[in-house]
């Protein structure tokens with residue numbers, strides 16, 4: 260295939276969005292090569308998923324480095340080694356620093372389980388639920404130096420049913436994420 264873009268997915272945990280992206284590639288809904296998984300938690304479940312799909316993994320432990328700049332320089336070396344065009348954050352629980360941001364400017368995307376700018380940061384679903392919001396959703400956005408502050412690319416939403424538990428809402432949010440992240444990646448990277 261000519262000119263297929265290489266994506267690196269960054270994760271820290273369960274990796275269900277990573278899996279959804281891999282499935283979309285396998286089903287030809289996403290024309291891309293998932294060339295690398297980058298994790299800051301070497302034992303996270305996303306690594307197992309990468310092994311199942313024969314995706315190379317770069318795992319690092321931030322504690323082994325004296326600064327974010329130091330480990331991001333190493334990440335960049337890996338990204339270059341795999342000729343990465345785009346970075347898709349999928350549950351990567353760290354702010355991207357200026358080193359990596361400037362190197363991949365405009366080519367790092369994140370998914371967030373709330374309708375930004377509401378509920379940035381961690382535990383967004385629980386926070387929105389406890390706040391009593393009626394409309395839940397997801398946001399896919401470019402990454403900048405802030406916490407979930409980059410330019411919004413796409414949002415999808417649904418209305419919470421009465422008596423729906425937080426777990427049920429969370430399940431629906433993840434379904435939306437798995438549907439929309441590959442779709443948006445397809446649009447962005449192939450345009």
Ligand code: GRF
Pocket residue numbers: 270271272273274275276277349350351370371372436
């Ligand atoms: C997702 O809800 C994503 O929006 C958020 O972190 C979660 C990651 O889930 N940034 P998973 O690891 O992809 O299952």
